[in-house]
Amino acid sequence: MLENTITREQFQTLLPTICDEDTSLDSAGWSTENPLWGHCAIVSLVAQNLFGGELLRASLAETPGLEHMRSHYWNRLGDGSVEDFTKPQFCGNYPSKLKAEPRERSYALSFPETVKRYKLLAWRVARAFNEGNQIFKDSIYQKCFYAALDSPCQKMKFGCVITRNGEIIYEGCNKTIECLRSLCEPRCIRLSIASRTESMLGACGHAEEGLWEVVHRGIPISECELYVVGVHTNGLSWLKGQVEHTCLRCAVLMHDARLRKIYVPVVDRWQGITTETALVTARRYATQEKKV
Ligand SMILES: [Zn+2]
């Protein structure tokens, strides 16, 4: 199995091959000669997923010729080092006297256009990391992956798509249950609990619990199928090695709701399991008969 990480050097080398006019803030100004043009915010967001640390931002309002780009983003990584992965976009004329200020991720992601480009770039990084893997050609897998990127979970992001007779009726992720928030602040309680056990403990609702939203809409769950995908907090895909569902909390829910089928990504394809099988496989982890 591959290590689930990429190095800074690999990331820097990968960038020009996955950045284009669709991921650039300035598609009109983008060219193959300068592939990183207009990519600073989303590259910094993806780099923060991969290498930790914080986002740095400076205004370009006073930088002649770059005023229209408004701001520039780069990173102070988890180990304290400062990295500007889109530096090559300035072609040797790096703006001088930039006043760096740390910026919250939530600020950069408060612009819907940035979110769209960020998700596309994150997807391309994950796809490149799993080069040739055909699940990255699957549109439901992509929707699950995009949904997972919205998860605030510090341990693992999950994205879920629910279909009814082949039509997508729900897309969502594991997200904070407000009344339980203190369980995971500042540090997620689940980081000190063995994975796949004690599944009720934690402030994050589970992605599969999106099923309730479908219930509230009055849709019969027995006509629905559910797809669920894990994404590591570094933004890379978690693909299962075997067909199984590993969470007893969700397995019980899906079984009692009479969900038609559950699909999980195994190596490079979807594999479907019944809710009975999910109960059996999840139970083994819950009792620690099987361990991660
Ligand atoms: Zn969590």
Ligand SMILES: [Zn+2]
């Ligand atoms: Zn669960």
